[in-house]
Amino acid sequence: MNSIITYREAVRQALREAMEQDERVFLMGEDVGHYGGSYAVSMGFLALFGPQRIIDTPLSESAFTGAGIGAALGGMRPIVEIMTVNFSLLALDQIMNNAATLLHMSGGQFNVPLVIRMATGGGKQLAAQHSHSLEGWYAHIPGLKVLTPATIQDAYNMLGLALRDPDPVLIFENSMLYNTKGVLDPQIQPLMIGKARVQRAGKDLTILTYGISLFKSLEAASALMKEGIDVEVIDLRSLRPLDDETIMKSVAKTHRVLIVDEGWKSGSISAEIMARINEQAFYELDAPMQRVCTVEVPIPYAAHLEQAALPQAEKIIAMAKKIMEKQ
């Protein structure tokens, strides 16, 4: 039955159902229990599932992430919540050197069915140490899958997809999305990991994006339509693997590409997408590809500076027009 709910509620519901359906699933992280989750995603779950399955951890990102890997090796289906991506740097050794390597290093003996959820993104005036968007950066690491749910449907579906995956999956939830609303159809067949979705069809220009930037891009697309520019907007959904097929198909249709992404520009996932289009669809391009990313600064506190640093619909519109001017 369809319902209109928030992104938070969608993640909550997926979590609750996963825990109800599979005893092996548990949630572990800072403040997921008594506090109810720093973004209130697991509010009330401690009472529902008990402290064995909703585990408040000490501030020990490395050890509890590693413990999630160990528990996955032990047959559980742990969901590790790293409060925000900013703190995941403390757990990077476990993520890159253990979670991502164990299967290969052991010659296929030990897979790691671990799900790590983290909030990501800027926009709340939390300044330089609390506003990173590193999902694209994480997508560099072989052995991991990186999901970025933008829609309510994906916020719900991706957790289940990740839990059914035999390998480590990172889910990045943009913290600005938790209060957004949309339709959830719990019966819908989830779109697989690694598949992008054409969120808006168009013929003049392809915008490739994910997460919060999807909505900025859709807003820009509406505005551009009024000026006669018909934009196709693609929600990448998964940054690793990337859906080359859907990307190239759209490029072959529109011949013009704009990528919108909240990571810092240099070394962003946008660069990787440009590289692939160049490699796979160079002759389809009618103009240089462009990108709108975050300005390369530690995100400042002041609202006007922070907003200036982040991608915005206006920047997307301006860039789209620039692309259309080229012959």
Next chain:
Amino acid sequence: MNSIITYREAVRQALREAMEQDERVFLMGEDVGHYGGSYAVSMGFLALFGPQRIIDTPLSESAFTGAGIGAALGGMRPIVEIMTVNFSLLALDQIMNNAATLLHMSGGQFNVPLVIRMATGGGKQLAAQHSHSLEGWYAHIPGLKVLTPATIQDAYNMLGLALRDPDPVLIFENSMLYNTKGVLDPQIQPLMIGKARVQRAGKDLTILTYGISLFKSLEAASALMKEGIDVEVIDLRSLRPLDDETIMKSVAKTHRVLIVDEGWKSGSISAEIMARINEQAFYELDAPMQRVCTVEVPIPYAAHLEQAALPQAEKIIAMAKKIMEKQ
């Protein structure tokens, strides 16, 4: 006076001179003292400079890297040696959240004149946890500078450049290079941070590379010359900042681009360079740009698998020919 020395000796000499010339300089890291440095770079320095300036640290990558930042704030010029890049993941929080942000976050009050040296790269059959090439990945982070000395001259010069820089500089020394030999002219005016160097002039194709891949690229270029393909090889030297000017100039000359880099392909610095060329020199391109990177696997131990994973002259040659075939 020119001399022919090893890469190791070049770094040693630069270190020794820096410590002799500036009291504020000290070296800190695991096994830099009694052991003499895991790659023997500081062999004998403990006796020379004493335990106050050649500090054997416990295995505490995060704390001693952070202590380097603190000491830099306190007016010292610390050189932190992280034994290899693989262990730097444990210090990433300090590097990204402190070293890279303090200046901006404090509104310009506190700069961090810290140098971090680390060995990088694969090729020694050290397997998945000891063979990372993450220099390109680090180049994503604003606030840092990322240097990758390939030549003997740069191995010597870059340490001094980094020490004179007011901001945090990461120097990546490919461990396969320590025993290589070349000419050092200590009098030469060092090429600035952020400047690439045309290592071999050519007209048909530009190879952009750095570190160990420079030599594989030069080898490929020689072989290609015999087949009538005249390759320009550029040593990027600095991955952040990148020298767009030198890159675009070469592209405008050759119109064909190959990037060779030891990072994993997706999200590599190669992708960023492709993105920039696409943005800044799209109309100069006569063919799709290509890249030879490391295959996206945790590096395996077995020699034949490891070598198959890493960039090699043969792969570079094959890719160069493929590029030349396009009209």
Next chain:
Amino acid sequence: MDMNLDLANKFYRQMLLIRRFEEKCVEMYSKEKIRGFLHLYIGEEAVAVGVMNALTSDDAIFATYREHGQALARGVPPNKIMAEMFGKVQGCSRGRGGSMHLFDAKTRFYGGSAIVSGGLPLAVGMALSDQMMKRDRVTVCFFGDGAVAEGEFHESLNLASLWKLPILFICENNLYAMGTALKFTESETNISLKAASYRIDSSQVDGMDIITVAQAAQEAVAKIKNGNGPVFIECLTYRFRAHSMFDAELYRDKTEVAVWKEKDPLVILHQQWTGINIDKYENEIALIIDEAVAFAENGTLESIDDLEKYVYSAEGVQ
């Protein structure tokens, strides 16, 4: 430490300044003048004020995201702090830091750090530089009970003790890390014992009683200046307010809060030193705070053109 009415007055005034300043911050937060995270120090004032009393202007301070108290007690001008939270260029971090990242070179206030435990290694490094340069200085590092579980706590304490660094660790044990009680996060809840296991001179003190804190801090600084290495003080304290402005406080009892409020450091000090002229300070401080708000209001915004300034040092700086 010779306790006397002058000192009691000074302590009271500083604590009151923090209290009233933060109450104003809450008001400004409701008015959306201040945004982002806002972590209040109310209830814990005795710790910052007591510790700062032991320092000279040469000493250095590293604090957490809950650092208004430390900044004010250290003498960072209230105007600049308020302007910072308003995001103005006149702020102590030019509006780039906000509540969690107050910085002030003049008073050697090194922030304002929002990664729990992330400041400890920096403080260790600063103390190392003092030792190397043979400077007669102390570095003070504040952190919460939550930081104790982080690996960096352990690594930093070990380094400090091993190298006998001139550093004072102040653990503000307010019993909770966000909504998680200490008993859920530490197998040994006596944090001073944990510190002692690194062979660090360590003690646990009543962090609600400023005289006790000040005394302990003064003795600690004296020991440190004697070259005996680090000292660790665990201050037992309590935050009267929510963790931040987004906290429903479901994890603790109202009665627990009420019991601790009876130990209000301002009240306790006044009970001991009834001669403190509260009214005078209330008036003075009201003026200071009004001025801070006005200063912040009148402040200007950094030009967006300068967004990328300070990512790297200006050329020529060394």
Next chain:
Amino acid sequence: MDMNLDLANKFYRQMLLIRRFEEKCVEMYSKEKIRGFLHLYIGEEAVAVGVMNALTSDDAIFATYREHGQALARGVPPNKIMAEMFGKVQGCSRGRGGSMHLFDAKTRFYGGSAIVSGGLPLAVGMALSDQMMKRDRVTVCFFGDGAVAEGEFHESLNLASLWKLPILFICENNLYAMGTALKFTESETNISLKAASYRIDSSQVDGMDIITVAQAAQEAVAKIKNGNGPVFIECLTYRFRAHSMFDAELYRDKTEVAVWKEKDPLVILHQQWTGINIDKYENEIALIIDEAVAFAENGTLESIDDLEKYVYSAEGVQ
């Protein structure tokens, strides 16, 4: 534990297997059959063999890059270990792991980890899964004295103690982390005291005496199986060889090495149990090792086409 000649024979044989196996490895390294890092366990055999004796096949093991001893004592087939070091597909990690990454699902041998302290959190998680699944199992985690300085050591011990997990921590204190002596890296060099500060049942034992180690391990496993939470044993031991094949050993005295060599665990056991039939085992083991080398030599190389296999699980695996 009832010590008797049978057990002494078993211990001796296992220790001798490790000793001779590793001596062969050195030979194979010189012949360039084995490459990469090679960290020898020679001198420390009593620890692995003594501890493994206390385990059942249900228990799990996490070790370091210096793990040939653990793997052999656990029963990972010598053939597969040698083949692994030769980089052959018949190796216990299909040649992908090498000396530092021996894995074997059958004996629940979870590696082989080359990041110092990186295995501790994994072991904690495994023990957590056992506790959750109410499985009567123990997880054993081996690590060196060097790991103690890492933040992950601290975080992991705290979690294990806090959650009362069924885990046995075995610290192989061989006094050095590469070339850095423990006294240069720890403010408290008694590691068992550090562990005790987490309220973990902790002791320090003579790691050169296998009977002592085996006794301690057996008692520890019994306690753990009683649900009393983790146990920590610090084994005082010594590596007779260099850290790895690239080590000039400038950091320690020849005399120190000589003194420790007098405590050779094989010699000590033989002194206590003179009835051990050394010659028989030498012969048996020589055959085993010859076979292992032959097996490794005859092994085949993974096809390069399969390089990317095992980066992700095959489709359909759950």
